[in-house]
Amino acid sequence: xxxxxxxxxxxxxxxxxxxxxxxxxxxxxxxxxxxxxxxxxxxxxxxxxxxxxxxxxxxxxxxxxxxxxxxxxxxxxxxxxxxxxxxxxxxxxxxxxxxxxxxxxxxxxxxxxxxxxxxxxxxxxxxxxxxxxxxxxxxxxxxxxxxxxxxxxxxxxxxxxxxxxxxxxxxxxxxxxxxxxxxxxxxxxxxxxxxxxxxxxxxxxxxxxxxxxx
Amino acid sequence: xxxxxxxxxxxxxxxxxxxxxxxxxxxxxxxxxxxxxxxxxxxxxxxxxxxxxxxx
Amino acid sequence: xxxxxxxxxxxxxxxxxxxxxxxxxxxxxxxxxxxxxxxxxxxxxxxxxxxxxxxxxxxxxxxxxxxxxxxxxxxxxxxxxxxxxxxxxxxxxxxxxxxxxxxxxxxxxxxxxxxxxxxxxxxxxxxxxxxxxxxxxxxxxxxxxxxxxxxxxxxxxxxxxxxxxxxxxxxxxxxxxxxxxxxxxxxxxxxxxxxxxxxxxxxxxxxxxxxxxxxxxxx
Amino acid sequence: xxxxxxxxxxxxxxxxxxxxxxxxxxxxxxxxxxxxxxxxxxxxxxxxxxxxxxxxxxxxxxxxxxxxxxxxxxxxxxxxxxxxxxxxxxxxxxxxxxxxxxxxxxxxxxxxxxxxxxxxxxxxxxxxxxxxxxxxxxxxxxxxxxxxxxxxxxxxxxxxxxxxxxxxxxxxxxxxxxxxxxxxxxxxxxxxxxxxxxxxxxxxxxxxxxxxxxxxxxxxxxxxxxxxxxxxxxxxxxxxxxxxxxxxxxxxxx
Numbered sequence: 121x122x123x124x125x126x127x128x129x130x131x132x133x134x135x136x137x138x139x140x141x142x143x144x145x146x147x148x149x150x151x152x153x154x155x156x157x158x159x160x161x162x163x164x165x166x167x168x169x170x171x172x173x174x175x176x177x178x179x180x181x182x183x184x185x186x187x188x189x190x191x192x193x194x195x196x197x198x199x200x201x202x203x204x205x206x207x208x209x210x211x212x213x214x215x216x217x218x219x220x221x222x223x224x225x226x227x228x229x230x231x232x233x234x235x236x237x238x239x240x241x242x243x244x245x246x247x248x249x250x251x252x253x254x255x256x257x258x259x260x261x262x263x264x265x266x267x268x269x270x271x272x273x274x275x276x277x278x279x280x281x282x283x284x285x286x287x288x289x290x291x292x293x294x295x296x297x298x299x300x301x302x303x304x305x306x307x308x309x310x311x312x313x314x315x316x317x318x319x320x321x322x323x324x325x326x327x328x329x330x331x332x333x334x
Numbered sequence: 335x336x337x338x339x340x341x342x343x344x345x346x347x348x349x350x351x352x353x354x355x356x357x358x359x360x361x362x363x364x365x366x367x368x369x370x371x372x373x374x375x376x377x378x379x380x381x382x383x384x385x386x387x388x389x390x
Numbered sequence: 391x392x393x394x395x396x397x398x399x400x401x402x403x404x405x406x407x408x409x410x411x412x413x414x415x416x417x418x419x420x421x422x423x424x425x426x427x428x429x430x431x432x433x434x435x436x437x438x439x440x441x442x443x444x445x446x447x448x449x450x451x452x453x454x455x456x457x458x459x460x461x462x463x464x465x466x467x468x469x470x471x472x473x474x475x476x477x478x479x480x481x482x483x484x485x486x487x488x489x490x491x492x493x494x495x496x497x498x499x500x501x502x503x504x505x506x507x508x509x510x511x512x513x514x515x516x517x518x519x520x521x522x523x524x525x526x527x528x529x530x531x532x533x534x535x536x537x538x539x540x541x542x543x544x545x546x547x548x549x550x551x552x553x554x555x556x557x558x559x560x561x562x563x564x565x566x567x568x569x570x571x572x573x574x575x576x577x578x579x580x581x582x583x584x585x586x587x588x589x590x591x592x593x594x595x596x597x598x599x600x601x602x603x604x605x606x607x608x609x
Numbered sequence: 610x611x612x613x614x615x616x617x618x619x620x621x622x623x624x625x626x627x628x629x630x631x632x633x634x635x636x637x638x639x640x641x642x643x644x645x646x647x648x649x650x651x652x653x654x655x656x657x658x659x660x661x662x663x664x665x666x667x668x669x670x671x672x673x674x675x676x677x678x679x680x681x682x683x684x685x686x687x688x689x690x691x692x693x694x695x696x697x698x699x700x701x702x703x704x705x706x707x708x709x710x711x712x713x714x715x716x717x718x719x720x721x722x723x724x725x726x727x728x729x730x731x732x733x734x735x736x737x738x739x740x741x742x743x744x745x746x747x748x749x750x751x752x753x754x755x756x757x758x759x760x761x762x763x764x765x766x767x768x769x770x771x772x773x774x775x776x777x778x779x780x781x782x783x784x785x786x787x788x789x790x791x792x793x794x795x796x797x798x799x800x801x802x803x804x805x806x807x808x809x810x811x812x813x814x815x816x817x818x819x820x821x822x823x824x825x826x827x828x829x830x831x832x833x834x835x836x837x838x839x840x841x842x843x844x845x846x847x848x849x850x851x852x853x854x855x856x857x858x859x860x861x862x863x
Contacts, residue, residue: 139767176476177476178472178475178476180608182701195476197472197473197476199469199472200469201467201468201469201472202468202469203468203469203470203472203473204468204469204470205401205405205468205470206468207405207408207409208401208404208405208408212404216397216398216400216401217470217473219393219397220394220397220398220473220474220477221394221477221478223393335658335659336658336659336660336661336662337658343657343658346667346668346669346671347662347667347668348733349667349668349669349671349733350668352669352672352729352730352732352733353657353668353669353671353672355729356672356675356676356725356726356729356730357653357657357675359675359722359725359726359729360653360675360679360722360726361653363718363721363722364718364722364831366718367714367715367718367835368831368834368835368838370714371835371838371839371842372838374838374839374842375838375839375841375842375845378842378845378846378849379845379859379860381845381846381849382845382849382854382855382860383860383862385849385850385855386855386860386861389855538777538778538781542761542774542777542778543761543764545765545770546761546764546765547764548764549764552760552761552764555753555756555757555760556757556760556761556778557757558753559750559753559754559757559782559789560781560782560785560789562750562789562792562793563785563788563789563791563792566792566793566795566796567792570796570799591788594788598781598784599781602777602780602781605698605773605777606774606777609770609773609774
């Protein structure tokens with residue numbers, strides 16, 4: 121533990137994952153420090169989404185540890201599925217999503233929606249929005265929850281050119297203000313500096329994970 | 335033996351069909367279990383051997 | 391944590407308000423099943439009043455199961471289940487909140503509807519308060535046990551029939567004591583014992599099911 | 610619920626290692642096979658031909674020697690399945706989940722045997738194949754519980770998730786079994802004034818209960834035998850890439 125810099129928010133030690141007796145990856149080590157932007161790469165099926173879910177705490181860990189050195193960093197996870205209710209409006213969705221942990225005023229939610237370019241769509245139900253607009257609603261949550269670590273799974277999906285540029289600037293702002301990001305994406309990021317973790321390098325030659333016991 | 339002959343053992347004073355069918359059921363169902371379990375194991379071993387051949 | 395649960399309950403009630411069919415369909419189903427019974431057996435009051443307690447309880451059970459199928463399924467499909475599980479509260483509180491919301495829109499209307507149904511089946515009037523009270527104690531137990539099944543089949547395709555298979559055997563004690571209470575009341579006998587047993591089962595269900603369903607959701 | 614929540618002795622964790630379990634069960638398996646065969650054939654022959662007939666039920670009483678072991682095993686196996694599942698959940702032991710899964714089909718078979726032999730026994734005793742007797746009814750509910758576990762197990766394709774889901778359902782079912790039994794017994798006394806129960810005998814002479822003891826013990830051995838074989842099968846399937854298995858004499862053929 122001594123080698124870990126004090127500013128690190130989350131450390132992944134020797135993580136491995138086995139799915140249906142097939143080893144996805146093993147020996148994954150990295151630590152997320154404040155200001156880091158980690159880009160998780162790897163071919164299809166290399167376990168990017170699984171790694172992200174493990175870090176988020178959505179899956180039990182079989183092998184390895186994920187530790188939080190300093191005070192428990194607050195994590196926000198945005199997956200393939202956005203977690204929005206179709207029958208509810210953009211504002212109502214943000215209200216319950218944020219309400220799970222803290223609270224927000226309508227003003228704050230409207231401001232966040234304006235920031236993601238959805239001014240005037242606050243009371244539209246999600247069912248009436250396009251895929252890109254839905255993605256933006258989900259991203260608006262990032263501005264409302266004061267999370268330290270953003271875990272984003274393919275956050276550029278369905279966004280137009282402008283949307284991608286906007287989002288990259290938010291990522292940059294977040295890292296500059298002491299936050300951290302771990303994200304998967306098929307496209308390269310145009311912002312720097314980016315730390316890259318390529319999961320293809322962690323796929324073991326033999327299909328079995330090293331864990332012989334338990 | 336409780337019965338005088340094999341014939342009375344078979345008939346059991348009219349209860350033979352009930353008793354014997356119960357015993358048959360017991361033996362047959364449990365034998366199927368053992369036999370099926372063994373069959374599955376043989377199959378799994380065959381597949382493991384195939385993997386071993388592929389790797390060698 | 392109370393706030394967390396309230397957010398979930400409010401959200402689920404709002405969703406039902408937006409799509410009232412979810413509230414109404416199980417109720418229609420409930421009435422329909424009960425109405426089919428006299429058609430299949432006999433419209434005679436003597437026959438119906440004897441079977442009324444059992445028929446109402448079985449129908450209530452089926453209606454509950456029908457609506458339980460989607461308890462976690464919809465949240466799983468759109469990804470909000472992930473967000474609920476990621477909140478820094480134990481999974482059992484999430485299950486409890488979902489069950490409370492579910493009971494408010496399925497169990498409660500059923501209880502309010504039951505006097506009407508009881509009349510259709512010629513259940514003696516003196517048994518109606520007992521029927522409502524037994525449903526009040528019994529339907530939350532049904533929802534709670536059903537939540538385990540719903541959680542287990544969440545990620546499984548075609549989970550509806552599977553849910554029924556998993557959960558119906560666990561409903562046996564509830565239906566026995568629930569129906570027996572109504573029968574006893576229609577014969578003018580004391581029902582305190584049955585109510586105590588139903589209440590005990592509810593407490594028991596409250597103790598184990600949120601834990602079990604929470605564990606099942608995390609798989 | 611994370612690791613090292615309870616310290617357990619070394620042998621306990623050793624048991625969780627697939628390799629150790631595979632070798633150990635390989636050694637035990639023939640013993641259980643021989644014991645099961647011996648005890649069951651001895652007990653059944655004794656029960657069929659040598660034990661005296663019951664003064665009340667006559668020869669149909671002999672059905673007890675297969676019905677009672679099946680009924681006992683059907684319940685013990687369900688409980689055993691829940692215990693194995695709980696061990697799997699608490700100590701994250703994959704072998705325990707495999708054991709739990711191995712219990713399902715043999716347990717359901719014993720339940721089916723108990724139910725069918727009970728029904729057949731009912732014919733000469735009550736004059737009907739099916740009577741809503743407390744014991745038969747709760748066995749029927751138990752069969753439904755097994756059916757649920759079986760269906761859930763097959764519906765979930767991923768092994769580890771299926772194992773945990775099965776464990777949870779088995780635990781919940783086991784907790785409920787006493788309540789179901791009690792409620793059914795109570796319901797039975799309410800609706801049937803006094804039904805003559807099949808196996809409640811005040812005192813049995815030794816030549817009557819000895820065969821029963823033999824078939825019960827034999828059934829337990831058979832259960833263990835089947836569980837060992839099925840667990841070994843699952844170990845082979847899941848460890849088919851592990852080097853220890855590749856070099857094992859069962860696979861390499863040496």
